[in-house]
Amino acid sequence: MNPLIITAALVGAEVSREDTPHLPVTPEEIGESAAQAREAGASIAHIHVRDKAGRPSQDRELYRQAIREIRKRCDIIIQVSTGGAVGMTAEERLQPVTLQPEMATLTTGTVNFADGVFYNPPGDIRRFAKEMRHYGVKPEFEIFDVGMVGTAKHLVEKGWVTGPLHFDFVMGVPGGIPAGGKHLLHLIDQLPEGSTWSVAGIGRYQLPMSALGIALGGHVRVGLEDNLYYRKGELATNTQLVARVQRIASELERKTAVPEEARSILGLPSLKEVR
Ligand code: KMH
Numbered sequence: 001m002n003p004l005i006i007t008a009a010l011v012g013a014e015v016s017r018e019d020t021p022h023l024p025v026t027p028e029e030i031g032e033s034a035a036q037a038r039e040a041g042a043s044i045a046h047i048h049v050r051d052k053a054g055r056p057s058q059d060r061e062l063y064r065q066a067i068r069e070i071r072k073r074c075d076i077i078i079q080v081s082t083g084g085a086v087g088m089t090a091e092e093r094l095q096p097v098t099l100q101p102e103m104a105t106l107t108t109g110t111v112n113f114a115d116g117v118f119y120n121p122p123g124d125i126r127r128f129a130k131e132m133r134h135y136g137v138k139p140e141f142e143i144f145d146v147g148m149v150g151t152a153k154h155l156v157e158k159g160w161v162t163g164p165l166h167f168d169f170v171m172g173v174p175g176g177i178p179a180g181g182k183h184l185l186h187l188i189d190q191l192p193e194g195s196t197w198s199v200a201g202i203g204r205y206q207l208p209m210s211a212l213g214i215a216l217g218g219h220v221r222v223g224l225e226d227n228l229y230y231r232k233g234e235l236a237t238n239t240q241l242v243a244r245v246q247r248i249a250s251e252l253e254r255k256t257a258v259p260e261e262a263r264s265i266l267g268l269p270s271l272k273e274v275r
């Protein structure tokens with residue numbers, strides 16, 4: 001099987017330090033958490049940033065600092081969020097794309113998100129895709145429900161996104177597609193030939209969905225953005241969550257990709273060419 005890409009979703013926007021003391025919030029903490037996740041087997045760091053009060057932010061300068069802190073320490077692929085937090089405007093959310101990170105998320109539809117609405121109307125989706133193309137940023141399609149795959153394919157048909165395509169199925173958000181094997185197989189079925197995919201299970205679904213992703217030849221996203229617990233009642237660190245996936249993959253005879261291998265699988269240029 002192809003080497004496994006583990007994405008570490010280190011921060012997120014919905015979790016706070018009150019929920020867990022292990023959440024990285026400052027640029028230095030995000031840099032340190034990314035380096036530890038890389039050491040444990042992650043090849044992509046999916047990041048959000050926080051302001052001084054720990055609130056979710058999409059501030060370009062904060063992203064610049066976080067990216068610098070990560071790069072000081074390691075070669076992990078840096079993927080910024082353009083989802084931000086529920087309620088943010090498109091302008092706010094797009095800020096980190098202008099820093100030309102290697103990757104950014106692109107959600108291709110609106111979805112209820114617990115008590116809020118994660119708003120992604122067609123005009124915004126097109127705008128996000130075009131900005132990413134303009135700045136040379138590879139999108140990761142963030143799929144919270146089945147219809148979003150069709151919208152992603154439409155962007156490709158129009159030429160606003162070009163391959164190779166990468167999808168992340170976020171499963172188990174209240175309001176989105178439930179986490180489960182049948183739903184995952186259905187999502188995989190919708191993908192254009194040659195696409196790569198990863199799966200992120202929310203909360204207690206993180207572990208079983210990771211195991212399915214490994215076994216089915218896909219890739220896996222874990223981290224505190226999606227799940228706070230190692231097991232019931234026991235808070236996790238990002239490193240522990242990544243290391244567990246690495247161990248399961250190893251038991252299943254699936255090698256874990258280092259960042260340069262992940263770049264090659266995803267069709268990204270080598271870091272040496274970027275630097
Ligand atoms: N915080 C969610 C509303 C992304 O990073 O692109 C959206 C999100 C997805 O986290």
Ligand code: ZN
Nearest residue numbers: 012081083225
């Ligand atoms: Zn995110």
